[in-house]
Amino acid sequence: MGLSCQPTPEDEAVCAVCGVTASQRCGRCHVTHYCNREHQRQHWQQHKKLCNPYVVAESSTLGRHILASRDLQPGEIILKDPPLVLGPRQVTVAVCVGCNSPVDGTSQCPLCGWPMCSPECSLVERHLPECQYTQQNRRSKVVITEFFVLNAMYECITPLRCLALRKDAKRWQTLMAMESHIEERKQSKATDLDKSNVIDFIRGYLKYNDFNYEDLYRICGILEVNGFEIPGPNLVGLYGKACLLEHSCVANSTRTFDAEMNVIVRAAVAIKKGDHISTSYTDPMWGTASRQQHLTTTKYFACRCVRCSDPTELGTHFGSLKCSQCGGLIPPNLTPDSNWSCPSCEAIIPHADAEEILRVWGTKLTSLRGNISESEHFLELSKEILAENHHYRVDVKLALVQLLGAQIDSSSKSDAEKLLKRKIQLGKESIDIIDALLPGLARLRGMVQFEVGTSFFELYKMQDKQHRSSPQVLPLLQEACTRLQDAHTILAMESPLQEEYKMARQAAALLTMIKQAFKKCKRK
Numbered sequence: 001m002g003l004s005c006q007p008t009p010e011d012e013a014v015c016a017v018c019g020v021t022a023s024q025r026c027g028r029c030h031v032t033h034y035c036n037r038e039h040q041r042q043h044w045q046q047h048k049k050l051c052n053p054y055v056v057a058e059s060s061t062l063g064r065h066i067l068a069s070r071d072l073q074p075g076e077i078i079l080k081d082p083p084l085v086l087g088p089r090q091v092t093v094a095v096c097v098g099c100n101s102p103v104d105g106t107s108q109c110p111l112c113g114w115p116m117c118s119p120e121c122s123l124v125e126r127h128l129p130e131c132q133y134t135q136q137n138r139r140s141k142v143v144i145t146e147f148f149v150l151n152a153m154y155e156c157i158t159p160l161r162c163l164a165l166r167k168d169a170k171r172w173q174t175l176m177a178m179e180s181h182i183e184e185r186k187q188s189k190a191t192d193l194d195k196s197n198v199i200d201f202i203r204g205y206l207k208y209n210d211f212n213y214e215d216l217y218r219i220c221g222i223l224e225v226n227g228f229e230i231p232g233p234n235l236v237g238l239y240g241k242a243c244l245l246e247h248s249c250v251a252n253s254t255r256t257f258d259a260e261m262n263v264i265v266r267a268a269v270a271i272k273k274g275d276h277i278s279t280s281y282t283d284p285m286w287g288t289a290s291r292q293q294h295l296t297t298t299k300y301f302a303c304r305c306v307r308c309s310d311p312t313e314l315g316t317h318f319g320s321l322k323c324s325q326c327g328g329l330i331p332p333n334l335t336p337d338s339n340w341s342c343p344s345c346e347a348i349i350p351h352a353d354a355e356e357i358l359r360v361w362g363t364k365l366t367s368l369r370g371n372i373s374e375s376e377h378f379l380e381l382s383k384e385i386l387a388e389n390h391h392y393r394v395d396v397k398l399a400l401v402q403l404l405g406a407q408i409d410s411s412s413k414s415d416a417e418k419l420l421k422r423k424i425q426l427g428k429e430s431i432d433i434i435d436a437l438l439p440g441l442a443r444l445r446g447m448v449q450f451e452v453g454t455s456f457f458e459l460y461k462m463q464d465k466q467h468r469s470s471p472q473v474l475p476l477l478q479e480a481c482t483r484l485q486d487a488h489t490i491l492a493m494e495s496p497l498q499e500e501y502k503m504a505r506q507a508a509a510l511l512t513m514i515k516q517a518f519k520k521c522k523r524k
């Protein structure tokens with residue numbers, strides 16, 4: 001171990017036949033590259049066994065979904081899908097309609113008046129729909145006066161970009177085949193909001209009327225049910241194939257976005273032929289009640305995955321309370337409005353009391369606002385009431401891992417050592433939970449491994465110079481190496497646009513330094 005501390009090279013776009021740099025891709029899987037059609041033809045017999053590792057299936061409960069058509073290894077690309085539509089999120093501050101970065105009103109598109117961050121952005125193709133609809137119908141420029149606060153005028157942009165697909169029959173068909181849950185939206189009054197926020201604005205302000213209202217209601221539903229939020233550029237994207245992924249709170253795939261905003265879906269764990277391939281539509285670090293609420297109100301189904309059906313959430317006790325009688329753990333009662341009961345001593349917590357405990361600690365959690373000593377105090381006090389791994393506590397532990405890192409630079413050597421050890425302890429505790437709830441190559445695991453790995457390396461660097469080449473420091477180096485390798489493997493899959501990718505680069509640089517440090521220890 002130790003001396004093998006080298007990151008693996010990134011996937012390179014080279015021809016699968018001759019190895020030269022290649023720009024063309026297999027049109028089915030979009031993954032394998034070729035330098036020309038002849039090489040693609042030559043490779044087909046071999047490639048067809050690997051191409052498209054999934055099939056689309058349909059069932060009455062899930063609708064369309066995706067199954068593995070062969071065994072998949074962790075990290076293997078399942079699909080790479082270009083965006084059908086990209087646009088600002090429905091709820092957003094004013095952003096440049098070219099690149100989506102926040103704007104202050106100093107620059108506008110010279111043709112339509114929608115805010116821009118630079119004149120070049122008004123030439124971006126994805127801005128064309130709202131630009132043309134505004135020019136042709138409103139006939140005067142859009143005027144935006146509200147910046148840095150949520151701006152409801154933007155709710156029309158992405159739906160208009162969807163409407164513009166009408167002139168491309170194939171893409172329009174792909175869009176309109178997506179699940180909209182239009183009937184449920186009509187019943188839940190979601191369509192009333194679509195009417196006032198989107199349809200009335202398009203008709204009243206942009207003076208555009210040449211569309212079928214039912215189409216636009218459907219589009220609003222399609223965006224809510226199928227839209228992927230793209231971190232970094234803060235966009236929402238619709239993807240013709242990736243939208244077929246079903247939800248699970250213990251998803252077996254990961255998704256990242258490249259610089260062209262293609263979504264890349266990879267196996268997070270080993271997946272067997274015939275297994276359902278799933279992604280998470282919610283934040284897996286939320287508690288069951290919040291996940292379920294998000295899924296029922298925005299995706300219109302109740303999740304029945306293994307995690308949601310287990311009161312202990314796969315043995316993590318992510319939602320459990322401490323029993324005041326015996327100190328055991330009391331998982332939530334999954335039957336709505338029912339009392340909670342201790343499995344060890346049968347003590348009862350009335351439903352209303354359990355709700356109140358969670359409300360009180362939830363309020364305390366939101367008041368912490370990044371304060372280290374208050375966060376530590378929260379952990380100290382809550383351990384008598386909440387399970388060690390209750391999601392409120394894991395939330396605080398993860399925040400502290402970041403906060404302690406920022407404090408170390410301005411601390412004395414002995415304080416810095418204590419902070420690093422605390423950061424390592426909290427990071428390790430969080431990783432245990434992450435591994436149970438987000439198995440495999442989860443981005444969060446990569447980020448926490450990065451923090452813990454760098455902390456071990458910092459501890460090594462704090463040793464006296466002569467001690468740094470003694471065998472006693474090997475455990476520190478080994479921990480740093482293993483964790484940074486793991487972080488690199490996961491985070492190097494991110495787009496170069498994302499902060500996490502920069503962490504992967506940093507991890508690679510640190511691994512090179514660790515390799516040198518190992519050599520010094522071995523020589524002694």
Ligand SMILES: C[S@@+](CC[C@H](N)C(=O)[O-])C[C@H]1O[C@@H](n2cnc3c(N)ncnc32)[C@H](O)[C@@H]1O
Nearest residue numbers: 061062063064179225226243244246247299301
């Ligand atoms: C993004 S779409 C997935 C594709 C969709 N099944 C289709 O046929 O187009 C999300 C919708 O699929 C269904 N779905 C996805 N995961 C599900 C799950 N775990 N349980 C029940 N329904 C699910 C729900 O109707 C959900 O609103």
